[in-house]
Amino acid sequence: xxxxxxxxxxxxxxxxxxxxxxxxxxxxxxxxxxxxxxxxxxxxxxxxxxxxxxxxxxxxxxxxxxxxxxxxxxxxxxxxxxxxxxxxxxxxxxxxxxxxxxxxxxxxxxxxxxxxxxxxxxxxxxxxxxxxxxxxxxxxxxxxxxxxxxxxxxxxxxxxxxxxxxxxxxxxxxxxxxxxxxxxxxxxxxxxxxxxxxxxxxxxxxxxxxxxxxxxxxxxxxxxxxxxxxxxxxxxxxxxxxxxxxxxxxxxxxxxxxxxxxxxxxxxxxxxxxxxxxxxxxxxxxxxxxxxxxxxxxxxxxxxxxxxxxxxxxxxxxxxxxxxxxxxxxxxxxxxxxxxxxxxxxxxxxxxxxxxxxx
Amino acid sequence: xxxxxxxxxxxxxxxxxxxxxxxxxxxxxxxxxxxxxxxxxxxxxxxxxxxxxxxxxxxxxxxxxxxxxxxxxxxxxxxxxxxxxxxxxxxxxxxxxxxxxxxxxxxxxxxxxxxxxxxxxxxxxxxxxxxxxxxxxxxxxxxxxxxxxxxxxxxxxxxxxxxxxxxxxxxxxxxxxxxxxxxxxxxxxxxxxxxxxxxxxxxxxxxxxxxxxxxxxxxxxxxxxxxxxxxxxxxxxxxxxxxxxxxxxxxxxxxxxxxxxxxxxxxxxxxxxxxxxxxxxxxxxxxxxxxxxxxxxxxxxxxxxxxxxxxxx
Numbered sequence: 140x141x142x143x144x145x146x147x148x149x150x151x152x153x154x155x156x157x158x159x160x161x162x163x164x165x166x167x168x169x170x171x172x173x174x175x176x177x178x179x180x181x182x183x184x185x186x187x188x189x190x191x192x193x194x195x196x197x198x199x200x201x202x203x204x205x206x207x208x209x210x211x212x213x214x215x216x217x218x219x220x221x222x223x224x225x226x227x228x229x230x231x232x233x234x235x236x237x238x239x240x241x242x243x244x245x246x247x248x249x250x251x252x253x254x255x256x257x258x259x260x261x262x263x264x265x266x267x268x269x270x271x272x273x274x275x276x277x278x279x280x281x282x283x284x285x286x287x288x289x290x291x292x293x294x295x296x297x298x299x300x301x302x303x304x305x306x307x308x309x310x311x312x313x314x315x316x317x318x319x320x321x322x323x324x325x326x327x328x329x330x331x332x333x334x335x336x337x338x339x340x341x342x343x344x345x346x347x348x349x350x351x352x353x354x355x356x357x358x359x360x361x362x363x364x365x366x367x368x369x370x371x372x373x374x375x376x377x378x379x380x381x382x383x384x385x386x387x388x389x390x391x392x393x394x395x396x397x398x399x400x401x402x403x404x405x406x407x408x409x410x411x412x413x414x415x416x417x418x419x420x421x422x423x424x425x426x427x428x429x430x431x432x433x434x435x436x437x438x439x440x441x442x443x444x445x446x447x448x449x450x451x452x453x454x455x456x457x458x459x460x461x462x463x464x465x466x467x468x469x470x471x472x473x474x475x476x477x478x479x480x481x482x483x484x485x486x487x488x489x490x491x492x493x494x495x496x497x498x
Numbered sequence: 499x500x501x502x503x504x505x506x507x508x509x510x511x512x513x514x515x516x517x518x519x520x521x522x523x524x525x526x527x528x529x530x531x532x533x534x535x536x537x538x539x540x541x542x543x544x545x546x547x548x549x550x551x552x553x554x555x556x557x558x559x560x561x562x563x564x565x566x567x568x569x570x571x572x573x574x575x576x577x578x579x580x581x582x583x584x585x586x587x588x589x590x591x592x593x594x595x596x597x598x599x600x601x602x603x604x605x606x607x608x609x610x611x612x613x614x615x616x617x618x619x620x621x622x623x624x625x626x627x628x629x630x631x632x633x634x635x636x637x638x639x640x641x642x643x644x645x646x647x648x649x650x651x652x653x654x655x656x657x658x659x660x661x662x663x664x665x666x667x668x669x670x671x672x673x674x675x676x677x678x679x680x681x682x683x684x685x686x687x688x689x690x691x692x693x694x695x696x697x698x699x700x701x702x703x704x705x706x707x708x709x710x711x712x713x714x715x716x717x718x719x720x721x722x723x724x725x726x727x728x729x730x731x732x733x734x735x736x737x738x739x740x741x742x743x744x745x746x747x748x749x750x751x752x753x754x755x756x757x758x759x760x761x762x763x764x765x766x767x768x769x770x771x772x773x774x775x776x777x778x779x780x781x782x783x784x785x786x787x788x789x790x791x792x793x794x795x796x797x798x799x800x801x802x803x804x805x806x807x808x809x810x811x
Contacts, residue, residue, distance in 0.1 A: 181604065181715035183611035213715070304770075331757045332770035338719045339710040341750075344514060348754040351506040365710045372617070387614045387712065497758075 169205075172234060172412050174198065175227035176210035177220065179239035180337050186362030186381040187336065188212065190398035191238045191261070197401030198408050206408055216241025221248060228253040234411045236404070237261065240307065246270060257416050259407060262307060264487060266418050273403060276424030277307075278314035278486070279454050280396035281358075282461035283432060284378045285318025286450045287393050288356040289326060290443040291376060292319070298354030298377075299330040300345045300366045301498070306489045308360045313493045314461045315358055318450065320495050329354060330498035339365040350375060357391075367391060376438060383433040394447070395433035402428055422483065426455045462486065467494045505631035507755055512635075512643060513709055515747030517542070517701040517718075519646045521725035522732070522739045523653050524570075524697025529729055530657065531690035532670040532802035536592025537577055538698050539722025540599020545570040545699025546706035547603040550713040551610055559618050563642070563703045570699015571692050573599055578691040582684050585806040600716065610713045617711040618642065642704045647740070649697070654736040666690060670800035673807045683807050698722070724781070731784055733797035742784075749777040 176195050180188040195208050209232070214223050220242045227235050228249055236259045237246045243263040250258045250270040258270040266272055288297050297319060299312055316328045329352065331345040342361045346369035349357065357370040357377030364387040370377035371391035379385070379395025403423065410416040423429040432451065435444050453459035464475035468491045475481050492498050521538050528535045549566025553559050577595050580586045618640040621627065627637040657663040668676045669686045677683050701721075706713055724746060732738035753773035788797050 183604070183608055183713075183715050185612050185714075189611075329758050331754050332774075333754075334771055334774045335719075337714075337716075339712065339714045339717050340514070340705065340719055340721075341754075343710045344510060344751055345754050347506075347510050348751070348758050351503055351510075352755070352758045363710075363714050364712060365714075368614075368710065368712065386612060 171205055171207045172202075172408065173230075173232040174206055174208045174408060175230070175232035175235040176208065177214050177223055177227065177235065177237045177239075177242060178210055178212040179214060179216060179241065180362055181213050182210070184337055184362045185364055185384070187398070188238065188362070190381050191236070191400055194400030194404040195236075198404050201405045202408055202412075205412060214242075218245075221245035224249045225252070228256045233257060234259070234408060234416075240305065257411055264420070266420055268418055271407075271416075271418045272420045274422045275398060275400075275429045276422055277396055277398075277430055278310045278461050279424040279451075280430045280432060281311045281314035282318040282454065283447050283450050284358060284394065284396065285315035286322060286447050287439060287443055288315065288358070288378075289319035289322025290446060291393065291439070292323070292326065292356045294353050294355045295323065295326050296353045297326060297328045297356045297358060298346065298349035299328055299498075300342050300349070300357070300359040300361050301330045301332045302336050302361045303334060304332065304490075304498070306487055309489045309492065310462075310486050311360055312496055312498065313489065316493050316495045317461060317466065322446075326495060328496045328498075330496065332498075333361060335361070337362040339363040342366050343369045346370060347373075356393075364388070376436075379433060385433070385436070390436070390438065392433070393436045393439050397431040397433055399429055399431050424454070425451060426457075468492065469494060469496060501631060505635055507751060508635055509638070511744060511748045511751045512639065514751055515743040516643050516646045517704050517709065517721055518725050518728060518746060519650065519740060519743040520642075520701030520704065521698045521722060522728040522743060523646075523649055523736065524694035524701075525725055525729045526732070526734055526736060526739055527653060527657075527666070527697075528690050528694030529803055530670045530734060530800055531666050531687045532673055532800055532805065532807070533581065533687050533691055534588045534592065534804040535574065535577055535595075535691060535694055536589060536726065537573065537595025537599060537722075538694075538725050539718055539720070540596040540603075541570040541573045541695050541698035542599075542702035542705070542718045542722045542725075543603035543716070544573045544599045545702030546717060547607040547610070547702075547713060548699070549703030550615065550706040551606060553615050553707055554610060554613055559616065559707050562615075562707050563618075563700065566703025566707075567696045567699045570695040570697070570702065572695070573699070574691050574695020577695070578688050581806065582687050582691070585808060588804050588806065596722070604715045607713045607715060611715075613713070615707065615711050618708040640708050642700070642708060650736050650740045657736065667800070670802055673802045673805075674809070677807075677809050683809075687807070698725075701725070727781055727785070730799070731781055731788070733788060734799065742781075746777050746781060749780050753777070 178188040182192045211223050214220050224245055234257045238261045240262045246258050246260045247265050250267050260272050262274045263272045301308055319326045333341045333345050342363055342365040346366035350373050355375045357366050359366045359380050364384045367377045367384050367388040371388035376393050377391050379392050381398050383395050385392050460480045462481035464479040465477040466475040468474050525538055545566035548569035549562040552565035553562025580591045581588045620638055620640045623637050627633045665681055669683050673683045728742040731742045753776050757770055
């Protein structure tokens with residue numbers, strides 16, 4: 140018996156087979172998600188930008204072939220930033236991370252022009268339907284550092300190499316001062332501003348100036364290991380910033396505040412791939428693992444480690460807050476009453492210093 | 499402010515001024531020969547990264563310093579070929595050299611981030627270095643600081659009192675006359691450019707091996723440009739370069755101390771941003787005085803500065 144296929148059946152059969160084949164392919168041959176990163180400093184700064192790049196690498200590790208990441212580093216916070224962001228957006232990147240406060244206006248403008256691209260802005264406060272902001276509660280880490288400093292300072296003066304007097308930096312200084320003064324009420328925090336996020340020579344000079352003026356514990360809100368390195372050379376202690384700086388200061392580093400962006404970044408990349416991404420404004424800290432502390436240095440005695448652990452556990456459990464009242468400013472006025480806690484909004488606008496800070 | 503604190507401040511000022519001094523002395527010789535090399539920042543960075551890389555790989559800071567010097571030399575050689583042999587525009591080539599140096603150093607240095615290195619050893623003469631205040635001030639620096647002062651003296655002697663220095667100055671003031679007497683203008687300028695590159699590289703190596711013993715991208719942070727200004731500020735005189743470097747370094751450091759010294763709101767009530775501007779304002783002020791005063795003619799640049807040499811033959 141011959142098998143005869145008439146034309147109608149042949150055409151229907153071919154169509155059905157092709158549809159099946161094409162449907163199957165669409166499932167796993169989706170284009171990889173292109174993700175762009177805009178960094179304010181060099182990846183080699185061993186600080187802020189380094190931390191974000193670690194986050195980018197975490198995305199690549201977790202999601203492999205589903206994503207394709209690119210980054211542009213050392214983008215200055217000005218008109219050039221807008222050009223870079225726009226270039227990434229028009230280059231097919233569907234998720235763009237802009238990792239510095241100063242990129243805010245540029246990100247907002249480009250987000251308006253590319254409504255189908257998702258933007259994530261670090262440490263900002265302006266959102267849009269396709270623009271999310273994220274920040275980390277570094278002040279929680281500062282409170283732990285302040286506790287350790289309070290126990291370990293002999294001269295009673297803590298040094299702070301500051302970058303710019305923006306709320307982010309101000310709240311860090313205040314958190315250290317408040318925590319240290321809980322241990323020793325007469326502690327002073329001296330701040331020198333270098334007016335740059337990253338200038339190893341100047342940071343080193345500022346650290347030397349602080350040490351010459353009696354400081355024996357060094358903190359910083361700048362991005363290079365220079366202040367801690369200077370502390371090591373001069374035989375005092377200090378804290379690492381944004382990454383574990385033990386390699387530069389094996390004896391001096393008491394602990395370091397680590398920026399851990401990987402978890403959040405992987406989550407957001409997955410959200411875009413799954414189509415569940417929504418604009419939000421998050422501010423995570425020790426509890427969510429976005430802020431972590433480096434292991435204690437050998438110089439930290441057991442009782443101080445216990446005290447620091449207690450502060451950390453209290454913050455994670457929610458039983459203590461680095462900015463719980465009463466808090467007085469430099470002029471002695473009560474800014475946060477006893478029993479109250481400062482609000483997130485007030486923190487993000489903070490432009491005053493607590494008692495004991497010389498800035 | 500106690501004497502002891504003043505001693506400490508002076509110590510910091512001297513280290514801060516040393517890279518500026520090295521680079522400015524090198525650029526001074528280059529400009530005295532009539533070549534304007536704007537690539538100082540790039541050459542300093544090349545010196546910094548090469549010095550650091552070699553010090554980390556071989557374990558010897560001395561080799562690192564030598565390597566940094568040679569790296570600056572190599573960058574300057576490229577500049578020399580373009581501007582002296584090919585008679586390209588010196589300003590544009592110098593700027594291109596800066597950008598090239600910044601990028602190349604970042605590329606080479608990317609593998610060396612996060613690696614600490616032992617800084618250059620400081621001089622320690624048993625009796626003398628322990629004297630209070632003047633001990634560390636005069637006898638407690640590392641070798642490069644003393645070298646920088648010796649270099650100033652050497653450059654001054656060279657320009658004023660040696661035949662070779664006179665030939666250099668002649669080439670810078672009137673290249674055609676020097677050429678017609680029989681001096682090889684291009685060769686003299688090559689030597690000057692190479693020396694300038696070597697000194698810039700040395701200044702950069704000092705930064706990455708002694709001042710802040712680490713590699714960080716862009717770590718010169720504009721010091722190359724300051725050195726260029728210092729040469730003009732010093733009216734092309736070596737001892738004035740020393741004075742200018744220490745003045746600039748001094749104001750930079752002092753404003754940091756002033757911030758920390760005053761208690762309460764911001765030192766002497768002056769915002770830190772204004773304090774940061776002071777060194778640059780001081781430089782601009784002195785430059786204006788030099789350019790505008792009746793003494794202007796004595797402080798003019800070498801007559802052939804920036805002009806390519808094209809003999810008629």
